[in-house]
Amino acid sequence: MKLNSNIKIFGENVVLVPYRELHVEKYHLWMKSEELQMLTASEPLSLEQEYQMQKSWREDEDKCTFIILDKIKFIRDGDEIGAMIGDTNIFIKDSDSSTGEIEIMIAEKTARGKRRGQEAVILMLLYGIKDINLKHFEAKISLNNLISISMFQKLGFEEISRSDVFQEVTLGKTVSGEWTEWLHKQYLYKIQPH
Template sequence: MRINSNTLINGLNVVLVPYRDYHVPKYHEWMKSEELQKLTASEPLTLDEEYKMQKSWRDDEDKCTFIILDKKVYNEKNNEIESMIGDTNIFIINKDTATAEIEIMIAEESARGKKLGSEAVIAMMFYGIKYIGVRIYQAKISFVNEVSINMFKKLGFLEQSRSEVFQEITLEKSVSADWTESLNRQFNFEIQNY
């Protein structure tokens, strides 16, 4: 989505930057992991296909993605590639109801269990509400990804359905003014030009 092509979201412990072509090689290495493929319900892509996917996420009007950087590492090294820990995405699934699917992946094992994913997904949801106009969020999560299921439930998402065929649960949260303010208070994100 072009709207975030020059946007940086600065949080307490994470920095979100637009997904650019120079991020693709590291992202591609992550997605060779069978564990990540299973947790994200993804198929392995060739490097060329990954570059095309990055371009699609940049150009398509119904997709928005950010690369998640570990802020501490980024501040120390001033290097996005070394600071990359995952990504977070919004995919508009119904423009009439302003419904979007939200996704989060913390690919770097060393960054897991530190609540960096929670902060990143909250930043992304806040961005989606304020700049894209999202009114309903859905998260489709693999049955085996209990960490993500629990994280979204703590954020107020409720189970809507289960698919035995796809082995995933769909959680949903309607946006309200109180919830939006609560998200912002948790981390007080700063939106900057990138």
């Protein structure tokens, strides 16, 4: 999405930056992991396909993706590649552009269990509400990804549907002023030019 192509979102522990070509090789290495493929319901892509996918996420108006950086590493070293820990994205689902499907992946095992994913999701939700004007969010999660299911439930998402065929659950949340205010209280949120 071109809307997010020139910004960085700073939180307390993470920084969200647009998914650019320079991130693709490390992202491609992550996605060779069978564990990540299973948790994200993804198929392995060739490096060339990954570059095409990155371009699609950057150019298509219904897709918004950010790479998640460890803020301390990024500020200390100024190196986006070395600070990469995962990604988060929103896919605009409906014709009136009011519903976004949100996804999160913390690929670096050393960054897991530290609430970096939760912080990145909150920053992405706030961006979706304020800058994309989304009114409803959905998250489709593998039934065996109990950590992600629990995290989204703690953020107020509730089960909408369950598919035994696809082995996933769909959680949803409608945006309200009260919920948006609660999200703002969880983490600092600051947008800067990239």
